Amino acid sequence: MEPLKLAVVGHTNTGKTSLLRTILHDSDFGEVASRPSTTRDVIRTDVVIERQMLLQLFDTPGLEAGTDLYEQLNRTDDGHRHDGPAHIQAFLQSPEAATDFDQEAKVLRQMLQVDAALYVVDVRDPVLPKFQDELAVLTRCGKPILPVLNFVAQQPNHRSAWQQALSNINLHVQIEFDAVTPPIRGEVTLCERLAALLPAFQPQLEAFANAREEQRLQRWRTALHQLAELLVDVAAYHYCLRGHELEDEHQQFILKQLQASVKRREEQCVQELLALYAFERTAVELPQLHAQTGQWRNDLFAAHTFAEFGIKTGLGVGSGAAVGAGVDVLVGGLSLGAGTAIGAVIGGVWQGWNHYGRRLLGHLRGERELIVNDQVVHVLCLRQLGLIERLAQRGHGAQSIVQVQETSKPRQQWLEKLLKVLSPARKQRHWSSMHNNQFVDSKERQQCVEQVRKHLEEIWSA
Numbered sequence: 001m002e003p004l005k006l007a008v009v010g011h012t013n014t015g016k017t018s019l020l021r022t023i024l025h026d027s028d029f030g031e032v033a034s035r036p037s038t039t040r041d042v043i044r045t046d047v048v049i050e051r052q053m054l055l056q057l058f059d060t061p062g063l064e065a066g067t068d069l070y071e072q073l074n075r076t077d078d079g080h081r082h083d084g085p086a087h088i089q090a091f092l093q094s095p096e097a098a099t100d101f102d103q104e105a106k107v108l109r110q111m112l113q114v115d116a117a118l119y120v121v122d123v124r125d126p127v128l129p130k131f132q133d134e135l136a137v138l139t140r141c142g143k144p145i146l147p148v149l150n151f152v153a154q155q156p157n158h159r160s161a162w163q164q165a166l167s168n169i170n171l172h173v174q175i176e177f178d179a180v181t182p183p184i185r186g187e188v189t190l191c192e193r194l195a196a197l198l199p200a201f202q203p204q205l206e207a208f209a210n211a212r213e214e215q216r217l218q219r220w221r222t223a224l225h226q227l228a229e230l231l232v233d234v235a236a237y238h239y240c241l242r243g244h245e246l247e248d249e250h251q252q253f254i255l256k257q258l259q260a261s262v263k264r265r266e267e268q269c270v271q272e273l274l275a276l277y278a279f280e281r282t283a284v285e286l287p288q289l290h291a292q293t294g295q296w297r298n299d300l301f302a303a304h305t306f307a308e309f310g311i312k313t314g315l316g317v318g319s320g321a322a323v324g325a326g327v328d329v330l331v332g333g334l335s336l337g338a339g340t341a342i343g344a345v346i347g348g349v350w351q352g353w354n355h356y357g358r359r360l361l362g363h364l365r366g367e368r369e370l371i372v373n374d375q376v377v378h379v380l381c382l383r384q385l386g387l388i389e390r391l392a393q394r395g396h397g398a399q400s401i402v403q404v405q406e407t408s409k410p411r412q413q414w415l416e417k418l419l420k421v422l423s424p425a426r427k428q429r430h431w432s433s434m435h436n437n438q439f440v441d442s443k444e445r446q447q448c449v450e451q452v453r454k455h456l457e458e459i460w461s462a
Contacts, residue, residue: 003046003053004194004201007110009138010120011131012062015150018179018397019120020045020059023187025278027396029059042110049211054204058110061103066134069104072096073137084140085112104137111141116198119147119171123157127165135169144197147174148190153181173197179397187212216392219276221453223388224460226276228452229433230269230384231418232445234262235377235425236432240369255370261434262372266380270387270404277391284387284402371426378415385459414459421455424448 008016021029024045047055063069073091080087088108091097097105111117119138125131138145147166152159159176166174175193177186191209195202239258274281387404394402425431430438431445 001052001054001204003056004116004198004204005056005058005114006194007058007060007107007114007117008120009060009107009111009117010063011066011122011134012064014062014120014122014125015179015397016062016120017059018395019118019148019150019177020057021397022179022182022395023057023190025396027279027283029396042106047208049207052207054208056114058114060107060110063104063107063134065101065104066137067130069101070133070137072101073140085142088112088137088140108137108141111138111143114143115201116144116146116194117141119145121147121149121162121166122151123149123159123162124151124154126158127161132165132169135171139169145171146193146197147171149174149176150179152176153178179395180400181393181398182395184393185213185216220388220392222276223273223391224453224456225449226269226272227381227384227388227456228449230265231377231381231422231452232425232449233265233432233434234372234380235422236428236430237262237434238369238371238429238432258370258372262376262380265434266384269384273384273387273391277394278396279391279394282401283394283398284404374419377419377422381415381418381456385456414455418452418455418459421451422448 008020010016017029021027024047029045041061043059045057045059046053047057073087076087076091076094080090089112092105092109117138119135121131135145147162149159149162151157163174166172173193173196175190177183177190183189188209191205195205198205237258239254241254270284271281274284383404387402390402390404424444425448428445429435430440431442431448433439433441
């Protein structure tokens with residue numbers, strides 16, 4: 001297959017390079033700036049998928065003297081009144097093309113060599129004669145033109161006026177494609193519109209569209225997997241306070257260290273997501289964990305722990321209510337000594353001795369094992385889902401910094417189910433990569449990660 005040669009043209013500073021960055025998923029392509037004529041020369045880039053070159057894209061300089069050029073062409077009577085391409089070719093041989101209209105000449109030369117063009121419109125600008133004049137010049141090149149309405153997400157704009165003005169000159173096939181916040185599956189729609197103008201290149205466009213859609217879905221699946229890894233790591237993260245560490249001043253120091261570890265793990269996840277979506281780290285501003293989420297709790301006395309042993313929390317035992325309490329509370333308020341309690345465990349009255357027996361004994365020795373509070377898990381989940389949402393809808397032509405905020409998608413019941421899906425990780429300290437030398441990425445851990453990922457998909461679809 002021959003590649004489709006596609007020029008990106010338009011007035012200066014309408015977002016041509018930004019559009020190409022978004023289509024290519026490359027924030028480093030070309031140069032983007034607010035000053036006029038940032039792009040001075042034609043820049044070519046090839047789109048190769050599975051060793052097949054499908055597209056050749058040409059970023060062109062911005063048009064600045066459209067009205068003057070339109071008048072210059074109208075003054076020229078060279079016998080090509082009804083042959084637009086020949087008229088343009090004759091103009092390119094003139095002295096004016098190398099002097100007064102040097103920038104415009106570069107665009108026109110490229111227009112004559114490509115199969116079609118994307119004409120980028122900044123809909124924040126009104127429909128002015130200079131834009132209409134440059135369009136009249138471009139149409140003389142005899143190539144199909146697809147207008148791309150850029151910055152449609154910003155208000156106010158003149159989108160309706162532009163749509164009507166383009167239709168008035170027979171450019172009825174158009175597309176709204178914001179380079180900053182591109183539509184979901186926007187590249188697929190772009191290819192469909194181009195195929196309507198260029199049916200001979202439909203195989204190339206379909207191959208490109210299918211590849212981009214598969215990449216989009218794969219990024220989404222991978223992003224949720226990375227988030228699931230984060231949540232399992234944090235849920236399984238435990239620390240046992242012993243001896244002098246139980247003193248208040250030592251506890252505060254250790255808690256700050258543990259909180260810093262969670263923050264670093266979240267930062268790692270953010271970096272992985274940015275790399276996945278091909279953005280620089282500087283594109284995102286990550287806030288600190290809320291003060292209220294910096295809490296930790298003693299897992300041994302959580303409500304779900306008692307439920308696992310069939311102990312009703314109606315006896316006054318609840319999440320957080322029994323932190324620091326003794327064995328008498330653990331066994332439901334009965335007046336049992338430590339020896340009796342341990343004997344009951346060994347006797348099989350309680351199930352799960354392998355998990356809780358060791359921790360119970362540690363508690364009897366004065367130890368306290370801490371895990372990350374459920375609030376932290378909630379915040380991490382909501383915040384990273386919000387980041388994934390923003391990155392999936394962010395164009396690579398965007399210049400602003402992403403402020404990471406919690407997503408509005410999950411409802412309370414989805415978060416409650418998330419904690420249940422993560423409950424196996426609470427019992428397996430070695431499942432957390434934050435424990436370094438003790439980390440074991442077992443088959444069981446990966447099964448838990450997969451279950452969390454599937455639940456995150458449910459949250460996303462809710």
